[in-house]
Amino acid sequence: MFDSLSAKFSSALTSLRSRGRIKAGDIDEIVAEIRTALIESDVALEVADTFTATIKELSLSSLEQINKSTNPANGIFEIVNSELIKILGGQTRRIRMAKKAPTVIMLVGLQGAGKTSLAGKLALYLKNQGNTPLLVASDLQRPNAVNQLQQVGAAVGIPVFAPEPGNGVGDPVKVAQAGKKFAEDKLHNFVIVDTAGRLGVDEELMSQASRIRDAVKPDEILFVVDAMLGQDAVRTASSFLEGVGFDGVVLTKLDGDARGGAALSIVSLTGRPIMFAATGEKPSDFDLFHPDRMASRILGLGDVATLAEQAKAAFDPDLSKKFEEKYAAGDDFTLIDFLSQLQAMKKMGSMTKMLGMLPGMNSGAMKKQLDNFDEGDLVKTEAIIQSMTPAERHDVKILNGMRRARIAKGSGRAVSEVNNLVDRFTSAQKMMRQMRKGGGLPAGLPAIPGMPPMPKSNKALPPKKKSKSGNPAKRAAEQG
Numbered sequence: 001m002f003d004s005l006s007a008k009f010s011s012a013l014t015s016l017r018s019r020g021r022i023k024a025g026d027i028d029e030i031v032a033e034i035r036t037a038l039i040e041s042d043v044a045l046e047v048a049d050t051f052t053a054t055i056k057e058l059s060l061s062s063l064e065q066i067n068k069s070t071n072p073a074n075g076i077f078e079i080v081n082s083e084l085i086k087i088l089g090g091q092t093r094r095i096r097m098a099k100k101a102p103t104v105i106m107l108v109g110l111q112g113a114g115k116t117s118l119a120g121k122l123a124l125y126l127k128n129q130g131n132t133p134l135l136v137a138s139d140l141q142r143p144n145a146v147n148q149l150q151q152v153g154a155a156v157g158i159p160v161f162a163p164e165p166g167n168g169v170g171d172p173v174k175v176a177q178a179g180k181k182f183a184e185d186k187l188h189n190f191v192i193v194d195t196a197g198r199l200g201v202d203e204e205l206m207s208q209a210s211r212i213r214d215a216v217k218p219d220e221i222l223f224v225v226d227a228m229l230g231q232d233a234v235r236t237a238s239s240f241l242e243g244v245g246f247d248g249v250v251l252t253k254l255d256g257d258a259r260g261g262a263a264l265s266i267v268s269l270t271g272r273p274i275m276f277a278a279t280g281e282k283p284s285d286f287d288l289f290h291p292d293r294m295a296s297r298i299l300g301l302g303d304v305a306t307l308a309e310q311a312k313a314a315f316d317p318d319l320s321k322k323f324e325e326k327y328a329a330g331d332d333f334t335l336i337d338f339l340s341q342l343q344a345m346k347k348m349g350s351m352t353k354m355l356g357m358l359p360g361m362n363s364g365a366m367k368k369q370l371d372n373f374d375e376g377d378l379v380k381t382e383a384i385i386q387s388m389t390p391a392e393r394h395d396v397k398i399l400n401g402m403r404r405a406r407i408a409k410g411s412g413r414a415v416s417e418v419n420n421l422v423d424r425f426t427s428a429q430k431m432m433r434q435m436r437k438g439g440g441l442p443a444g445l446p447a448i449p450g451m452p453p454m455p456k457s458n459k460a461l462p463p464k465k466k467s468k469s470g471n472p473a474k475r476a477a478e479q480g
């Protein structure tokens with residue numbers, strides 16, 4: 001997501017790093033580069049202009065200060081980062097709950113925007129947080145729409161309220177109303193109303209959505225929009241804002257080659273926050289939209305926060321605890337740990353998607369490596385480690401040529417692959433020892449595949465060298 005924008009931002013900011021002291025002319029140059037990058041990514045012209053003008057102004061006015069620091073480029077970087085977070089909406093905005101349940105969420109948007117899929121994703125998200133959502137099928141436009149929502153609901157185990165004789169067959173407003181009533185009776189605490197879209201904005205569509213809105217009085221109207229629409233996304237948003245009104249935006253299809261323009265323009269131009277992002281067709285390809293994390297991705301710093309969350313969810317707490325104790329006791333990291341971490345990593349779902357969240361992974365050479373990443377490698381690595389004796393796993397230094405040949409034979413891999421693994425493991429082990437001494441990655445974050453996550457608490461560890469900022473993204477920038 002945002003690959004090309006991210007690559008351009010990274011390259012502009014990297015070129016700044018090589019300059020040492022920054023002059024006013026350098027700022028002009030970088031601002032021009034950023035502006036081009038934004039416009040090429042379909043960001044609305046006025047948004048790109050305001051954004052770059054602010055960066056220029058802030059950079060110039062603090063230039064003297066910035067040049068006093070040991071790494072002036074970081075000063076500019078921080079300005080760009082904080083302005084990016086601002087145009088992406090600042091703070092993460094969550095669903096507002098109704099004072100009296102159920103909380104009604106109405107989805108609006110063009111046909112194909114991803115409303116029906118989103119209804120399932122959102123319902124699953126709410127259910128996972130202990131809620132009891134109900135889906136309401138108020139799209140009666142297309143013959144198959146109700147059926148589609150029923151399938152979506154079944155896939156995530158969420159009940160669907162569909163029109164039946166008496167519930168207003170053929171009338172989406174009555175269905176929505178009856179759906180809300182049903183939720184009240186059956187104590188569903190959330191109602192998600194799926195509505196019809198059209199291929200383009202039209203009067204009848206807006207009026208129907210407005211009538212549903214007036215009938216169910218939603219607590220949140222979410223405008224769902226395909227991020228790949230680029231500039232059109234903003235135009236559509238404006239029409240819906242005028243025609244129906246909405247409280248928040250959901251960007252879908254961020255997994256495609258969306259150029260990012262929609263995300264960067266929509267908040268400024270509509271004054272409404274982006275609340276959720278969908279990144280695929282699976283019900284779980286969905287998350288809250290975090291402006292700070294998105295800015296971090298765009299700047300090529302990765303998304304360590306999401307990665308750490310996923311790592312936390314995937315790692316076996318017992319295993320993590322065991323490792324934490326071991327680490328705190330000063331024991332060395334062994335191939336046995338490496339293997340258990342590897343097995344835990346496999347649970348984490350798509351490796352490449354996850355690795356893409358690491359700093360620098362979405363640009364240039366790293367991106368290429370990532371695209372070539374073979375999940376089968378994990379299986380091979382596992383096979384090699386499993387062909388080792390416990391003593392060998394405990395101490396790779398005893399692995400002489402004969403042992404390596406035996407392991408290769410036992411695992412059906414080439415000796416070169418065994419050597420490769422031993423090398424990789426040895427450098428991971430070395431890195432672990434260095435991290436123990438100071439610095440290091442945020443808690444819960446595995447540094448590279450097969451590496452253990454850092455322990456959650458550092459209490460038992462020797463004091464760390466304190467980073468200038470607590471924010472991992474900024475810290476990565478400081479190190480760069």
Ligand SMILES: Nc1nc2c(ncn2[C@@H]2O[C@H](COP(=O)(O)OP(=O)(O)O)[C@@H](O)[C@H]2O)c(=O)[nH]1
Nearest residue numbers: 111112113114115116117252253278279280281
């Ligand atoms: N790749 C991808 N496809 C999506 C995403 N969201 C929806 N889709 C697909 O887009 C198509 C239209 O989605 P649908 O929910 O029917 O849109 P609606 O007309 O607004 O209800 C379907 O094929 C979905 O599977 C997404 O985030 N990523």
Ligand SMILES: [Mg+2]
Nearest residue numbers: 115116139145
């Ligand atoms: Mg639909």
